[in-house]
Amino acid sequence: MARQMVGDGDDVYRxxxxxxxxxxxxxxxxxxxxFNSIGAARGQRTTYLKKHWVASAVIQVAHTEWSDVQ
Numbered sequence: 001m002a003r004q005m006v007g008d009g010d011d012v013y014r015x016x017x018x019x020x021x022x023x024x025x026x027x028x029x030x031x032x033x034x035f036n037s038i039g040a041a042r043g044q045r046t047t048y049l050k051k052h053w054v055a056s057a058v059i060q061v062a063h064t065e066w067s068d069v070q
Contacts, residue, residue, distance in 0.1 A: 013041040020055040
């Protein structure tokens with residue numbers, strides 16, 4: 001069963017988290033979402049920022065545009 005996250009022309013949000021631990025060589029990134037509200041994305045960011053190995057957690061926005069599949 002499918003569900004509609006957002007309508008036509010609405011914004012959708014995701015959380016992009018960059019992890020960095022002192023014993024790692026470099027960093028790794030992971031994305032979470034999509035979320036249909038910025039509040040939901042902010043709540044997830046708060047959760048991930050509490051972990052000491054998170055270097056950054058940014059919220060990104062995309063604008064939905066629907067088209068027919070050929």
